[in-house]
Amino acid sequence: MEGKFVTxxxxxxxxxxxxxxxxxxxxxxxxxxxxxxRPGLELAGFFDYSQAKRLVILGDKEIxxxxxxxxxxxxxxxxxxxxxxxxAIVITRGHECPHILRECAVEKxxxxxxxxxKTNHTIVNIISWLDEKLAxxxxxxxxxxxxxxIGVLICGESGMGKSEIALxxxxxxxxxxxxxxxxxSRIHNRIVGKSPQLLEGxxxxxxxxxxxxxxxxxxxxxxxKANIDIQINLEPFDPRANYDRVGIEEKQCVNIxxxxxxxxxxxxxxxxxxxxxxESAVTNYLLAKNGLDSAKEFEKRVLEFIEKxxxxxxxxxxx
Numbered sequence: 001m002e003g004k005f006v007t008x009x010x011x012x013x014x015x016x017x018x019x020x021x022x023x024x025x026x027x028x029x030x031x032x033x034x035x036x037x038r039p040g041l042e043l044a045g046f047f048d049y050s051q052a053k054r055l056v057i058l059g060d061k062e063i064x065x066x067x068x069x070x071x072x073x074x075x076x077x078x079x080x081x082x083x084x085x086x087x088a089i090v091i092t093r094g095h096e097c098p099h100i101l102r103e104c105a106v107e108k109x110x111x112x113x114x115x116x117x118k119t120n121h122t123i124v125n126i127i128s129w130l131d132e133k134l135a136x137x138x139x140x141x142x143x144x145x146x147x148x149x150i151g152v153l154i155c156g157e158s159g160m161g162k163s164e165i166a167l168x169x170x171x172x173x174x175x176x177x178x179x180x181x182x183x184x185s186r187i188h189n190r191i192v193g194k195s196p197q198l199l200e201g202x203x204x205x206x207x208x209x210x211x212x213x214x215x216x217x218x219x220x221x222x223x224x225k226a227n228i229d230i231q232i233n234l235e236p237f238d239p240r241a242n243y244d245r246v247g248i249e250e251k252q253c254v255n256i257x258x259x260x261x262x263x264x265x266x267x268x269x270x271x272x273x274x275x276x277x278x279e280s281a282v283t284n285y286l287l288a289k290n291g292l293d294s295a296k297e298f299e300k301r302v303l304e305f306i307e308k309x310x311x312x313x314x315x316x317x318x319x
Contacts, residue, residue, distance in 0.1 A: 004032075004133075004134045004135075004136075004137075005030040005031060005032045005134070006030065006031050006130070006133045006134065007027060007028060007029070007030055007031070008026070008027045008028070008029045008030070008031065008087050008088050008111055009024075009027035009028065010133075011031060011055075011087075011088070011129075012027060012088075012111070012113065014129060015113075015115070015125070015126070015129075017090060017113035017114060017115045018113060018114045018115070019111065019112075019113055020091075020097050020102065020105075020112045020113065020114055021097075021102060021105040021106050021109075021110060021111060021112045022088075022105065022109055022110055022111030022112065023109060025109060026109045026110060026111045027111060029087045029088065029111065030087065031053075031055060031087045031088075031130065031134075032053055032134070033053050033054050033130075033134075034127055034130040034131050034134055035051070035054050035127065036054055036055045036056070036057050036123050036126060036127065037050075037051040037054040037055065037056050037057065038056075038057050038058075038059065038061075038062060038119075039056055039058075039062065039077075039081055040061075040062070040065075042077055042080060042081055043062060043065055043066065043069065043077050045073060045076065045077065047080050050080070052085050052086070053085050053086070053087070054086070054087075055086075055087050055088055055089075055090060055126060056081055056086055056088070056089040056090070057089075057090050057092065057119060057122065057123060057126075058089060058090070058091045058092065058095070059092045059093060059119030060092075060093055060095075060119065063091070063093075063095045063098070066098050066101075067098075071100060074098065074100040074101070075100055075104065078098075078100055078101045078104040078105075079104060082101075082104050082105055082108050082110040086110075087111075088110075088111040088112065088113060089101070089105070089110070089111070089112045089113070090112075090113045090114070090115065090122065090126075091112065091113070091114045091115075092114075092115055092116075092117060092118065092119040092122045093116070093117075093118065093119065094114065094115070094116045095114070097112055097114065131187050131188065132185070132187060132192075135185035135186055135187045135192075136185065136186045136257050137183060137184060137185040137186075137257075138184050138256065138257060139181055139182065139183050139184070140153065140155070140181075140182045140184055140193075140256070141155065141180065141181065141182075142154055142155040142156070142162065142180075142182055142231075143162045143163065143165070143166040143176075143178070143179055143180070143182075144176075144177040144178040144182045144193045144194075144195075144226060144228065145166060145169055145170075145174050145175060145176055145177060146174060146175040146177060146223050146226050147169065147174045147175075147278070147279065147282045148174075148279075148282055148283065148286060150229045150230060150282050150285065150286065151177070151193065151226035151227045151228045151229045151230075152228075152229070152230055152231075152232060152278070152282060153182060153193065153228050153230070153231045153232070153261070154166065154231075154232050154234065154278070155231060155232070155233050155234070156233060156234030156235060156268075157234075157235070157236075160234045160235075160236070160268055161234075161268065161274070162234065163179060163180070163203055163204055163205055163206075164205065165234075165274045165275060165278065166179060166203060167203060167205065168273075168274065168275035169275050169278065169279070170203075170213060170217055170221050171217070172275055172279070175220070175221060175222065175223045175226075176201070176203065176213050176221060176222050176223070177193060177194065177195060177222075177223045177224070177225060177226045178193060178194060178195035178196075178199070178200075179195065179199060179202060179203045179204060180199065180204060181195070181196055181199065182194070182195070182228075183195070183196055184228065184256055184257065185257075186256075186257040186258070186259060189259060190227050190259070191227065191228040191256050191257060191259050191261065192225055192226070192227055192228070193225065193226060193227075193228045194224060194225035194226075200222075200224075201213055201214045201222045228256065228261055229261070229262075229285075230261065230262045230263070230264065230282070230285055231254050231261050231262070231263045231264070232263075232264050232265075232266055232278060232281060233254075233263060233264070233265045233266070234266055234267075234268050234274075235265060235266075235267055235268065236267070236268060236269075237267040237268060237269035238267065241267070252264070252265070262285070264281050264285075266278070266281065
């Protein structure tokens with residue numbers, strides 16, 4: 001099967017809804033879409049353009065409408081809703097399962113669940129869980145840290161000292177999310193990064209080996225996941241390169257799963273405290289997000305200085 005999916009068994013295991021119909025075989029059905037379907041038109045007998053492959057939710061309105069339907073109409077609608085490409089039906093608010101739906105589900109070995117939660121809360125919880133489970137994903141080589149509440153992905157060639165820089169930042173009170181490999185997922189229009197389970201909380205240092213960050217620096221030094229807000233690229237210092245020294249050049253971005261992430265390139269050379277430099281870059285990013293762009297402020301000062309000198313020169317010529 002192409003694309004990502006979760007089984008109804010995984011879904012049922014996570015939410016712990018009461019299972020009304022269906023056996024173990026019925027739980028092998030798959031969920032491929034994050035959206036749910038509240039079947040108003042389907043209950044009214046209109047089946048064209050129906051939202052296939054979605055979990056069906058029956059709330060107060062649907063249950064009330066079903067009570068007004070004839071048995072023949074219910075059989076027709078429930079036969080359609082329990083087709084092979086529908087993963088499952090969830091009844092909210094603790095409502096009783098309509099007996100015709102139960103009969104149809106038992107006959108087809110179709111899974112029907114019930115929960116006590118409100119319909120809107122149930123839908124939000126289901127969609128949020130499915131968004132994370134079915135999100136597009138890719139793995140990136142680098143370090144992911146939470147610095148001043150900002151998710152910072154530090155990338156660079158092997159041997160650039162990324163892990164050592166990450167350790168320096170952890171010692172300065174920041175939080176490690178992932179070392180060496182970052183699993184990135186697109187959830188809505190954000191990129192969320194986390195560590196593979198095997199490497200969670202671990203950091204590899206050449207010459208030392210793998211160290212357990214949470215044991216050495218406390219559980220607060222490690223986070224489970226973080227949005228990737230900015231990427232910092234480390235590269236060897238090249239004295240011939242023309243680095244941006246003012247910050248007024250066009251901002252760079254990197255594309256991760258079709259989401260543009262702001263990128264800063266920082267040269268690495270001996271004697272530079274990379275932890276302090278990265279902290280300063282993140283602080284400057286935060287200031288710019290809040291409308292306090294240091295580069296624009298400097299550019300404004302320069303233009304004002306040039307204008308002032310021009311006026312003074314014009315005054316001298318006139319005299």
